[in-house]
Amino acid sequence: MSPAEEQQIRQSSRNGWLLSAPALVILTLAAMGPLLVVILYSFLTPGQYGNVVWDFSWDGWISILFTRDIFDGTLGLADAHLTIFWRSIKLSLQTTLLTFAVGFPTAWFIATRPPKARALWLFLITIPFWTNLLIRTFAINEVLRSEGLMNTLLMKIGLIAAPIQVMYTDTAVLIGMAYVYLPLMVLPLFAAIDRFDLRLLEAGYDLYASRWQVLRHVILPIVKPGIVAGSILVFVPSLGAYVTPRVLGGGKNMMIGNFIELQFLQGRNWPLGAALSILLLIVVMIALLIYTRAAGKGANPHG
Amino acid sequence: MTHVNAIEARNTIKAFGQGDAAVRALDDVSVTIRQGEFFTLLGPSGCGKTTLLRLIAGFEMPSSGMILIDGAEVTNLPPNRRPVNTVFQSYALFPHLTVAENVGFALKMQGRPKAEITETAARMLALVKLEHLAGRKVAQLSGGQQQRVALARALAPQPKVLLLDEPLSALDLKLRKEMQVELKRLQMETGITFVFVTHDQEEALTMSDRIGVMSAGKLQQVGSPRDIYTRPVNRFVASFIGETNFLPVTPSQGGVKLGCGAVVVAEGEGSTLTIRPEQMRLVAAGEPGTLPAQVENLVYFGTDTHLNLRLPDGELLTARVQSPPSGDAGFAAGQAIGVAFLPGAARLIRD
Numbered sequence: 001m002s003p004a005e006e007q008q009i010r011q012s013s014r015n016g017w018l019l020s021a022p023a024l025v026i027l028t029l030a031a032m033g034p035l036l037v038v039i040l041y042s043f044l045t046p047g048q049y050g051n052v053v054w055d056f057s058w059d060g061w062i063s064i065l066f067t068r069d070i071f072d073g074t075l076g077l078a079d080a081h082l083t084i085f086w087r088s089i090k091l092s093l094q095t096t097l098l099t100f101a102v103g104f105p106t107a108w109f110i111a112t113r114p115p116k117a118r119a120l121w122l123f124l125i126t127i128p129f130w131t132n133l134l135i136r137t138f139a140i141n142e143v144l145r146s147e148g149l150m151n152t153l154l155m156k157i158g159l160i161a162a163p164i165q166v167m168y169t170d171t172a173v174l175i176g177m178a179y180v181y182l183p184l185m186v187l188p189l190f191a192a193i194d195r196f197d198l199r200l201l202e203a204g205y206d207l208y209a210s211r212w213q214v215l216r217h218v219i220l221p222i223v224k225p226g227i228v229a230g231s232i233l234v235f236v237p238s239l240g241a242y243v244t245p246r247v248l249g250g251g252k253n254m255m256i257g258n259f260i261e262l263q264f265l266q267g268r269n270w271p272l273g274a275a276l277s278i279l280l281l282i283v284v285m286i287a288l289l290i291y292t293r294a295a296g297k298g299a300n301p302h303g
Numbered sequence: 304m305t306h307v308n309a310i311e312a313r314n315t316i317k318a319f320g321q322g323d324a325a326v327r328a329l330d331d332v333s334v335t336i337r338q339g340e341f342f343t344l345l346g347p348s349g350c351g352k353t354t355l356l357r358l359i360a361g362f363e364m365p366s367s368g369m370i371l372i373d374g375a376e377v378t379n380l381p382p383n384r385r386p387v388n389t390v391f392q393s394y395a396l397f398p399h400l401t402v403a404e405n406v407g408f409a410l411k412m413q414g415r416p417k418a419e420i421t422e423t424a425a426r427m428l429a430l431v432k433l434e435h436l437a438g439r440k441v442a443q444l445s446g447g448q449q450q451r452v453a454l455a456r457a458l459a460p461q462p463k464v465l466l467l468d469e470p471l472s473a474l475d476l477k478l479r480k481e482m483q484v485e486l487k488r489l490q491m492e493t494g495i496t497f498v499f500v501t502h503d504q505e506e507a508l509t510m511s512d513r514i515g516v517m518s519a520g521k522l523q524q525v526g527s528p529r530d531i532y533t534r535p536v537n538r539f540v541a542s543f544i545g546e547t548n549f550l551p552v553t554p555s556q557g558g559v560k561l562g563c564g565a566v567v568v569a570e571g572e573g574s575t576l577t578i579r580p581e582q583m584r585l586v587a588a589g590e591p592g593t594l595p596a597q598v599e600n601l602v603y604f605g606t607d608t609h610l611n612l613r614l615p616d617g618e619l620l621t622a623r624v625q626s627p628p629s630g631d632a633g634f635a636a637g638q639a640i641g642v643a644f645l646p647g648a649a650r651l652i653r654d
Contacts (some may be wrong), residue, residue: 003615199391199393202382202391205361206360206361206362206474207383207384207457208409209412213408217412218397221399222399
């Protein structure tokens with residue numbers, strides 16, 4: 001390569017950077033800016049009427065796990081916080097499992113239809129996306145509440161004598177989140193199953209595998225990238241869910257999202273809210289890292 | 304003798320669809336396949352040969368009739384409970400497993416000990432000469448190698464019968480010839496009964512102990528390659544296996560009478576005479592006991608030359624002569640010659 005050519009390549013790569021500079025600046029300001037503010041706020045002292053006082057403090061981070069005794073000022077484990085974290089993780093995992101249990105047969109059903117019917121089914125799956133999340137959540141409320149669809153129906157057919165109290169329990173939150181996030185599970189699963197060569201099923205049966213063994217040793221390992229993708233897509237927003245636990249959990253059964261909101265509004269503890277937000281972000285990042293690891297391993301050369 | 308047949312199909316019917324729209328892919332097929340034989344199901348696409356294979360494997364259940372494997376009825380057993388394995392046309396290798404894991408799959412499903420699985424997989428890979436690729440993923444293999452893995456995988460559990468569904472059709476000509484030899488060798492070495500499905504008549508003739516020729520859901524003829532080629536029972540079999548000529552004939556004193564008036568001797572029964580192009584002698588015109596014919600044109604094929612001959616009544620007849628060293632068969636278009644059928648070559652068949 002001649003020096004002139006090298007010069008030209010260097011020039012064009014410099015031009016490339018210059019051309020993308022506006023986008024980079026906006027990205028940095030829009031994505032990193034607020035994040036930096038949140039990180040900064042998590043190390044400050046809460047103001048009396050919300051907002052922050054510009055005094056450095058670890059209290060925001062410490063009070064994630066510990067609470068200071070009002071009388072003697074000693075630190076004790078914050079049980080209420082731990083309960084909220086545990087409920088968030090438990091409900092998110094349960095939501096993921098429930099959407100998988102419902103989503104896998106659904107995705108399998110769709111992927112094995114003729115192409116025309118397949119498009120229709122996929123369309124039907126995505127319809128709920130067109131409606132506002134809040135409205136969908138209230139619709140679930142209408143189904144689950146004591147005088148709602150489910151209880152009325154069950155009482156009419158005589159299965160139960162008195163309405164079951166589902167609303168404002170973890171179960172209601174679980175059902176609501178599973179409903180809301182189901183498409184996020186079905187779509188990646190469908191994509192994976194659609195690529196699955198159905199002739200491998202016959203090969204499996206031919207080689208003495210029972211139906212269960214075919215599922216366990218042929219189908220699941222091959223569609224694993226879809227399962228991982230769907231699980232992450234459901235788990236991550238479930239963990240940060242705000243509207244669903246608020247409406248169906250009644251504000252009593254808080255998840256992290258509601259807890260963060262509480263800190264910024266009634267709680268007037270912005271640093272704690274900021275620290276919690278960062279914590280949530282870190283957990284999500286770890287989950288995504290696990291996902292890319294698993295997907296990278298699962299990807300085959302011609303996939 | 305207590306010799307048990309490897310496979311027996313009794314009056315099997317397989318219909319797809321309902322009521323009037325139902326199509327019979329298999330129409331009352333009965334066939335017996337002997338232990339240790341290389342049996343080929345030969346026929347054009349859509350003739351039902353693959354359906355029969357799938358019935359034996361258990362992927363389809365017959366609409367009526369019975370299937371026996373090794374003397375035991377399996378008609379309604381699922382594939383995983385039949386002692387047969389299939390080499391699929393698409394190979395259907397498991398992409399998430401290595402070559403060795405693919406080969407050991409059946410044994411793993413049967414819950415055999417790990418050491419046995421490893422040992423058998425290694426032995427099977429050695430049998431198909433792929434031991435050096437045991438650790439590879441199947442996507443990294445060529446078509447021919449994948450074919451061998453599919454074979455090793457199906458042979459590993461030592462099935463009573465190996466079913467092969469057009470396994471060579473995806474390979475190029477040279478590889479296909481190699482694999483034909485390879486398959487024959489594997490069959491000899493393992494002693495396993497092979498049921499091979501193909502539409503390639505040459506493949507069927509060169510590899511099989513016996514051939515079942517199928518057409519339109521029916522088994523037309525079963526016999527050794529020689530039987531099928533030299534004594535076809537009907538027009539379909541005669542035309543599907545090799546090339547042949549058909550001439551309409553009428554019964555006559557001392558033989559059958561051709562359209563041109565000549566009387567020839569032919570074995571068999573029927574109103575059509577069939578004669579293979581290579582079983583004729585071309586001589587000078589007017590020689591006694593020959594049919595007069597005119598050379599329409601010549602087609603040079605390298606090893607031999609085809610002559611399209613016109614008989615006096617207008618019927619066309621194709622003859623084949625071996626090309627001499629010079630390449631010139633010694634005939635010219637328009638030339639008048641005499642044609643004699645080799646003794647025993649002309650046969651009568653039903654339509």
